[in-house]
Amino acid sequence: xxxxxxxxxxxxxxxxxxxxxxxxxxxxxxxxxxxxxxxxxxxxxxxxxxxxxxxxxxxxxxxxxxxxxxxxxxxxxxxxxxxxxxxxxxxxxxxxxxxxxxxxxxxxxxxxxxxxxxxxxxxxxxxxxxxxx
Numbered sequence: 001x002x003x004x005x006x007x008x009x010x011x012x013x014x015x016x017x018x019x020x021x022x023x024x025x026x027x028x029x030x031x032x033x034x035x036x037x038x039x040x041x042x043x044x045x046x047x048x049x050x051x052x053x054x055x056x057x058x059x060x061x062x063x064x065x066x067x068x069x070x071x072x073x074x075x076x077x078x079x080x081x082x083x084x085x086x087x088x089x090x091x092x093x094x095x096x097x098x099x100x101x102x103x104x105x106x107x108x109x110x111x112x113x114x115x116x117x118x119x120x121x122x123x124x125x126x127x128x129x130x131x132x133x
Contacts, residue, residue, distance in 0.1 A: 001124065004034045006062045006073060013041035019049055019058055026063035030073040036120045040128075041075070043113035048079035056080035072126075089130045093118040 007025045014021055041060075048058045061076040084092055096111040121128040 001031055001033045003029050004032045004037060005029045006032075006037065006075060009034050009037045010041060010060050010062055010075065013038045013045065014060070017045050017049075017058075019045075019052075020055065021058045021060060024059065024061040024063075026061070026073075028062065028064040028073045032124050032126075036124065037075075040117045040120050041077070043117045044077040046113060048077055048081065051081040052079040053081070083132060084130050086132075092130060093128070 006028060007023070010023055014023065045058065052058070057080065059076075059078045061074070061078070063074050063076075065072050065074045093114045095115040118128050
């Protein structure tokens with residue numbers, strides 16, 4: 001792990017992403033593993049693509065936040081999907097958990113992307129969660 005400028009990592013993760021996106025750069029750096037952050041973003045973008053209407057935009061925000069837990073950097077991926085039902089928000093990060101196929105435009109996935117993302121985020125001392133819009 002080292003000091004990583006997150007805007008650059010997000011830009012790299014977005015290079016192969018074909019959905020319309022907007023990136024709100026915050027310029028912060030964080031102590032992280034750039035490759036793992038890119039993997040996490042790839043998983044989040046993949047889910048946004050799978051569970052959002054075709055052609056709808058995805059927004060990625062990178063910002064420094066000073067809050068109850070101190071000074072932290074937050075990367076937020078926001079899509080136009082139907083959201084995650086409240087009774088599923090606590091379990092979407094569990095291994096092999098998938099929302100019903102009726103919520104996605106396409107089938108596929110192993111149910112490991114968000115689980116792996118949570119494990120990677122936590123290994124770097126971070127947190128990952130779901131928020132309702």
